[in-house]
Amino acid sequence: MNFSTSYLLKRSFDQARPHWLYIAGIFICNFFTVPITLMKPLALKILIDSGFGAKPVPNFITFFFPSNYEFSFASVIGLSISLVIFVALIDNIYIVVIWLLNTYTGERLVRDFRLHIFNHIQQLSLAYHDRKGTAESVYKIQYDAYAIRTLIIENLSPILSSFITLTGMIVVMLNINWHFAIIACSVIPPMAILIRFSSKKLKKEWQKVKENESNAMSVIQEVLTSLRVVKAFGQENGESGRFMSKTDMAMKGQLKVAWIDASFYFCIGMTYAIGTALFIFLGAKYVYSGEMTLGELTMVMTYLGQIYGPLDTISRNLNEVQSSLVSLGRVYSLLDEEKEVKEIANPVNFIRANGLFEFHNVSFHYKKETSILNDLSFKIYPGDRVGIIGSTGAGKSTLISLITRFYDPTYGQILVDGVNIKEYKLSDYRKQFSIVLQEPVLFSTTIGENIAYGLPNASKAEITEAAKMANAHNFIINYPDGYDTLTGERGMNLSGGERQRISIARAFIKNAPILILDEPTSSLDVKNESQIMEAMERLVKGRTTFLITHRLDMLNSCNIILHLEKGCLEEIIINNETDTIARIKATFLSSI
Ligand SMILES: Nc1ncnc2c1ncn2[C@@H]1O[C@H](COP(=O)(O)OP(=O)(O)OP(=O)(O)O)[C@@H](O)[C@H]1O
Numbered sequence: 001m002n003f004s005t006s007y008l009l010k011r012s013f014d015q016a017r018p019h020w021l022y023i024a025g026i027f028i029c030n031f032f033t034v035p036i037t038l039m040k041p042l043a044l045k046i047l048i049d050s051g052f053g054a055k056p057v058p059n060f061i062t063f064f065f066p067s068n069y070e071f072s073f074a075s076v077i078g079l080s081i082s083l084v085i086f087v088a089l090i091d092n093i094y095i096v097v098i099w100l101l102n103t104y105t106g107e108r109l110v111r112d113f114r115l116h117i118f119n120h121i122q123q124l125s126l127a128y129h130d131r132k133g134t135a136e137s138v139y140k141i142q143y144d145a146y147a148i149r150t151l152i153i154e155n156l157s158p159i160l161s162s163f164i165t166l167t168g169m170i171v172v173m174l175n176i177n178w179h180f181a182i183i184a185c186s187v188i189p190p191m192a193i194l195i196r197f198s199s200k201k202l203k204k205e206w207q208k209v210k211e212n213e214s215n216a217m218s219v220i221q222e223v224l225t226s227l228r229v230v231k232a233f234g235q236e237n238g239e240s241g242r243f244m245s246k247t248d249m250a251m252k253g254q255l256k257v258a259w260i261d262a263s264f265y266f267c268i269g270m271t272y273a274i275g276t277a278l279f280i281f282l283g284a285k286y287v288y289s290g291e292m293t294l295g296e297l298t299m300v301m302t303y304l305g306q307i308y309g310p311l312d313t314i315s316r317n318l319n320e321v322q323s324s325l326v327s328l329g330r331v332y333s334l335l336d337e338e339k340e341v342k343e344i345a346n347p348v349n350f351i352r353a354n355g356l357f358e359f360h361n362v363s364f365h366y367k368k369e370t371s372i373l374n375d376l377s378f379k380i381y382p383g384d385r386v387g388i389i390g391s392t393g394a395g396k397s398t399l400i401s402l403i404t405r406f407y408d409p410t411y412g413q414i415l416v417d418g419v420n421i422k423e424y425k426l427s428d429y430r431k432q433f434s435i436v437l438q439e440p441v442l443f444s445t446t447i448g449e450n451i452a453y454g455l456p457n458a459s460k461a462e463i464t465e466a467a468k469m470a471n472a473h474n475f476i477i478n479y480p481d482g483y484d485t486l487t488g489e490r491g492m493n494l495s496g497g498e499r500q501r502i503s504i505a506r507a508f509i510k511n512a513p514i515l516i517l518d519e520p521t522s523s524l525d526v527k528n529e530s531q532i533m534e535a536m537e538r539l540v541k542g543r544t545t546f547l548i549t550h551r552l553d554m555l556n557s558c559n560i561i562l563h564l565e566k567g568c569l570e571e572i573i574i575n576n577e578t579d580t581i582a583r584i585k586a587t588f589l590s591s592i
Helices: 006-029 034-038 042-052 073-123 126-132 134-142 144-176 178-185 190-225 227-232 236-289 295-336 398-403 426-430 447-454 460-469 472-479 494-508 527-538 552-556 580-591
Strands: 357-367 370-380 385-389 410-415 435-438 515-517 544-548 560-567 566-576
Touching: 006 034, 006 073, 006 144, 006 295, 034 073, 034 144, 042 073, 042 295, 073 144, 073 295, 126 134, 134 144, 134 190, 134 295, 144 178, 144 295, 178 236, 178 295, 190 236, 190 295, 227 236, 236 295, 295 472, 357 398, 370 398, 370 410, 370 560, 370 566, 385 398, 385 552, 398 515, 398 544, 398 560, 410 426, 435 494, 435 527, 447 460, 447 494, 460 472, 460 494, 460 527, 494 527, 515 527
Parallel strands: 385 544, 385 560, 435 515, 515 544
Antiparallel strands: 357 370, 357 410, 560 566
16 A cells, blocks of 8 residues: 555554653653754863953853953863863763653554554454465564654654754854855755655665565464474475575665665765865855954854754654655555454344354355355254364365354355344354364463463363363373463474363363364374363253364264355255264265
8 A cells, every 4th residue: 555655654643642742752852952962062162262262251151150250261171171071961861861761652652553553453354364474464563563663753853853953053053154054054955855866766665675574574484383394394495495585585675775875875975075165165264364263163163063963864864764654554554454354333242142043045255256155044053063064175164264253254144043143242252152173272371371261260270170071181280380381382392182172171161152163183093082072072062063074973963964065055964864874974975
């Protein structure tokens, strides 16, 4: 998405609004740079003009002395030294204060922005994540979000303070000699043209760099999450090559950015040099003709440095702003991404489902051109155990995703307890489900906390009870740390069977009325399988259950079987007929 600079700035300030007090503090603190900067050359001027020369000490200094005080050469030296130390003290106190304030405000700004993006990403539908992948979102939260701090604290704040200092310096210079002021300002128009020209180019290049960096990150993420497969196939070098090609592109982009920056600074540097040369020429002329003292020339030359200083800060920061704006544009396009599964304006609260499901002519596609589910109509009664069978790619998991409202049907309606599921409050609706997947998902925390994921305030007794129901308690207490054992990333410190039993315990503790079992035993060995089957038998009791499985013995316990093929409901088998098992076998075997 291509946002204009003014839009990006406005939106960033809106985003930073809750922190306005601190940001205002930073901007106000920046005003102090003007008197501090103006005071810096004063000691030297007094030393030259009033110590070595015959000029009286400036009035605003004599004000602090008795009216009849005579300034000797030694006292002028003492005064200059004291002034240098005083100014340095104020300057350094100011630096410490502004540093701490910048860090505090900047970090709060970034933390809140990241949280805002993270919340939004979690709200986005699976369809978005399927399309974009996770690495891009991670890059945006981790790197692009930081640009809000860079823009407001590190770019705009110095630009503003430099602008104020610059104005102060130009006013002072006008008072000393307007010729000097004009020469000092003559560098501004060429500088403005250079900034405009380079920032346009930089914006384009930064866009490419950030995309390529994010692509490189997606390779890292993909490889690290599938390291076992990469190692098993001996593809480490291949993956390094893939990473290299992506980082190479990012590096080339960075070099282009560096080239544009370097050319820009070269031109700016030459512009300053021409300005300084004119200054020296004019200054020498005035001192020679006696129109100006040497002290005044020294001060004017120092001020020139202090005019070019802020000008340099402004030009550098205006260029750097482009990188921040590109990052923020990327984040805002993510924040503008609409949720595909939306909650209606006044959703219905849903306390506890009975489990009556009605599908009315439901169709679904991920991409317009490929229909995945076609015109499904069926009814499931509370407490039914529903087996879902069909060949690979038939649409079984997609059907489950519609039931849990991870996606909305493209056509048709799904009713639960007589109400269209789109009318329920989304969080209430999702609370009605417990899910046990083929590959159990654990978080890198303790076993106890993983079990309590479905009921965050669960007591120890509740966690232990759920673990017992899931046939998990015995293996858990055999670990030295018991329920406090760390599971490792994605539960990798545990065996597949242990992970699955923890996920069943999690379903027990949640005690949701509807249960989704997606091939829950397919990756288990025989010993684990019998214990898990037993635990699952306890779990499904009294709940409406949807079970995807290729196992005939599991289907045996289902009282209704939906047979899907190519997204169509081939058959609904009611499991109360004498020849049901034989029919399931026949159907099932023909479909795999
Ligand atoms: N996120 C997605 N985006 C696009 N197409 C998808 C997506 N997820 C699944 N599909 C496609 O939808 C079809 C049905 O997939 P689904 O996972 O529902 O099948 P399945 O019956 O569960 O298969 P399996 O038994 O192999 O798990 C497949 O052709 C698959 O390629």
